[in-house]
Amino acid sequence: MIKAQNIIKSFEGRTVLNDISVEFGTGKTNLIIGRSGSGKTVLLKSLVGLHEVDSGEIYYDDVCFSTLDFKHRKAIRKDVGMIFQGGALLDASTVAENVKLPLDLFTDQSEEEKLERVNDCLKRVNLDNAHNLYPSELSGGMIKRAAIARAIVMNPRYLFCDEPNSGLDPQTSIVIDNLISDITKEYNITTIINTHDMNSVMEIGEKIVFIYEGNKWWEGSKDDILQADNKELNDFVFASAMAKRAKQSIK
Amino acid sequence: MFKWFENIGRYTLLMQKVFSRPEKMRIYRERIMYEMEALGLNSIGLTAIISVFIGAAVTLQMAITLESPFIPQYLIGYATREVMILEFSSTVVALILAGKVGSNIASEIGTMRITEQIDALEIMGVNSASYLILPKIVATVFFFPFLAIFSMLIGITGGYSIAAITGIMKTSDYIDGLQYCFYLSEIWYALVKMVFFAFIVTSISSYCGYYAKGNSLEVGKSSTQAVVISSIAIMICNLVLTQLLRT
Numbered sequence: 306m307i308k309a310q311n312i313i314k315s316f317e318g319r320t321v322l323n324d325i326s327v328e329f330g331t332g333k334t335n336l337i338i339g340r341s342g343s344g345k346t347v348l349l350k351s352l353v354g355l356h357e358v359d360s361g362e363i364y365y366d367d368v369c370f371s372t373l374d375f376k377h378r379k380a381i382r383k384d385v386g387m388i389f390q391g392g393a394l395l396d397a398s399t400v401a402e403n404v405k406l407p408l409d410l411f412t413d414q415s416e417e418e419k420l421e422r423v424n425d426c427l428k429r430v431n432l433d434n435a436h437n438l439y440p441s442e443l444s445g446g447m448i449k450r451a452a453i454a455r456a457i458v459m460n461p462r463y464l465f466c467d468e469p470n471s472g473l474d475p476q477t478s479i480v481i482d483n484l485i486s487d488i489t490k491e492y493n494i495t496t497i498i499n500t501h502d503m504n505s506v507m508e509i510g511e512k513i514v515f516i517y518e519g520n521k522w523w524e525g526s527k528d529d530i531l532q533a534d535n536k537e538l539n540d541f542v543f544a545s546a547m548a549k550r551a552k553q554s555i556k
Numbered sequence: 557m558f559k560w561f562e563n564i565g566r567y568t569l570l571m572q573k574v575f576s577r578p579e580k581m582r583i584y585r586e587r588i589m590y591e592m593e594a595l596g597l598n599s600i601g602l603t604a605i606i607s608v609f610i611g612a613a614v615t616l617q618m619a620i621t622l623e624s625p626f627i628p629q630y631l632i633g634y635a636t637r638e639v640m641i642l643e644f645s646s647t648v649v650a651l652i653l654a655g656k657v658g659s660n661i662a663s664e665i666g667t668m669r670i671t672e673q674i675d676a677l678e679i680m681g682v683n684s685a686s687y688l689i690l691p692k693i694v695a696t697v698f699f700f701p702f703l704a705i706f707s708m709l710i711g712i713t714g715g716y717s718i719a720a721i722t723g724i725m726k727t728s729d730y731i732d733g734l735q736y737c738f739y740l741s742e743i744w745y746a747l748v749k750m751v752f753f754a755f756i757v758t759s760i761s762s763y764c765g766y767y768a769k770g771n772s773l774e775v776g777k778s779s780t781q782a783v784v785i786s787s788i789a790i791m792i793c794n795l796v797l798t799q800l801l802r803t
């Protein structure tokens with residue numbers, strides 16, 4: 306479980322997160338949705354401590370993360386995996402080296418054990434034959450999958466994904482979504498996903514938080530979202546002409 | 557002015573982070589070897605080309621300027637040696653390396669910053685400053701003095717070659733000049749300077765890259781900045797060290 310209480314974050318006097326309180330459950334795929342620039346990435350980065358919040362608390366299960374120092378955060382970071390908006394694989398390393406890096410740094414496993422674990426993870430994301438490719442040689446979807454493999458290699462208890470399927474075709478998007486959702490169930494992870502893709506919302510959204518201009522505007526499940534009578538949320542959900550027509554026809 | 561103090565403060569904090577206890581020695585050793593190749597070995601060619609031409613040019617200049625029956629010819633060799641050892645092989649080579657290595661480091665680390673690779677390391681619990689920057693500093697501080705020695709040798713050879721090719725002076729005089737009034741301490745002085753310069757170039761360039769933000773334009777700017785600031789720092793440090801070590 307991850308909980309944020311009254312977090313406020315501003316940059317140079319401009320408030321980007323305005324008093325957000327929210328709880329994300331264990332073993333669930335939690336979605337943060339909102340328009341571009343609404344503050345999703347800032348919220349996610351605040352939750353993992355890449356941005357320091359101005360005020361408010363963040364809890365990882367019952368540990369208050371926001372007041373910990375670097376050393377104690379490091380202990381929690383071993384349980385955290387994160388997939389960045391652009392993948393963020395190390396350019397100078399191959400896919401296999403990227404996935405292996407956390408094992409190299411934080412475990413005392415033998416080389417064979419590490420390689421086996423890397424193989425397992427890459428197989429899990431269907432990248433069996435990309436071990437020795439460099440990030441520049443991968444397609445967008447492959448980068449995302451390699452990033453997932455790296456995020457799960459240490460068996461995280463918390464998984465953060467910043468737009469895991471932006472820039473991918475609908476089919477590949479669904480593959481990635483399902484992959485994350487399956488992993489979440491399999492290992493009982495607390496997963497938080499940023500997205501503005503309505504397909505993902507309807508596929509895997511168990512808990513959905515809608516952020517509007519830095520405020521938590523709405524929260525609920527994917528079953529509630531179509532019935533919600535929140536104007537900004539409806540504008541977001543039914544943005545496309547197709548969705549509007551679909552809504553009309555339901556009515 | 558305030559900006560300067562802020563930058564110096566942030567730079568100091570970054571260096572503290574860089575020199576905190578490494579995560580795992582073995583990984584660091586591997587990275588140091590890698591950086592030695594990337595930053596040191598790969599600079600040998602440039603150092604060699606520049607040194608050989610400067611050595612030759614200095615000898616030629618001296619020979620033309622000192623063309624007088626009252627000045628002994630061996631002074632040309634002597635002057636070439638002094639120029640190469642005291643200033644060229646350390647200060648000028650460091651400036652050139654600031655251009656090559658400094659911009660390379662700043663743009664590499666800057667790109668890692670804006671593509672969130674540094675954030676990714678932090679999330680894993682890695683001390684990204686130490687992981688990325690320490691191996692570079694160790695590698696250059698260790699390797700640059702060798703480049704200085706190499707540059708001295710090549711430069712002096714350059715002078716010898718030009719004397720032999722053009723016949724502007726007797727090569728035996730040149731060799732005599734090289735041995736005239738020679739103190740080993742001069743070489744030590746050059747090497748000590750180079751150690752400082754290596755640290756300056758690598759740490760300042762890393763700093764510029766590490767705090768790059770925004771887009772690729774900013775990375776370009778930060779790498780230009782790295783070269784400018786480390787060059788100025790080298791010149792100031794050169795004066796200070798000369799005053800301290802030579803008087």
Ligand SMILES: Nc1ncnc2c1ncn2[C@@H]1O[C@H](COP(=O)(O)OP(=O)(O)OP(=O)(O)O)[C@@H](O)[C@H]1O
Nearest residue numbers: 316317321339340341342343344345346347348501
């Ligand atoms: N480091 C920063 N410094 C200053 N302002 C920032 C910084 N990071 C984000 N912002 C601002 O915060 C706001 C929210 O940005 P954020 O990246 O969270 O948007 P987002 O919801 O993730 O959008 P997208 O869907 O396009 O990724 C933006 O207006 C942005 O200008």
Ligand SMILES: [Mg+2]
Nearest residue numbers: 345346390467
């Ligand atoms: Mg974003």
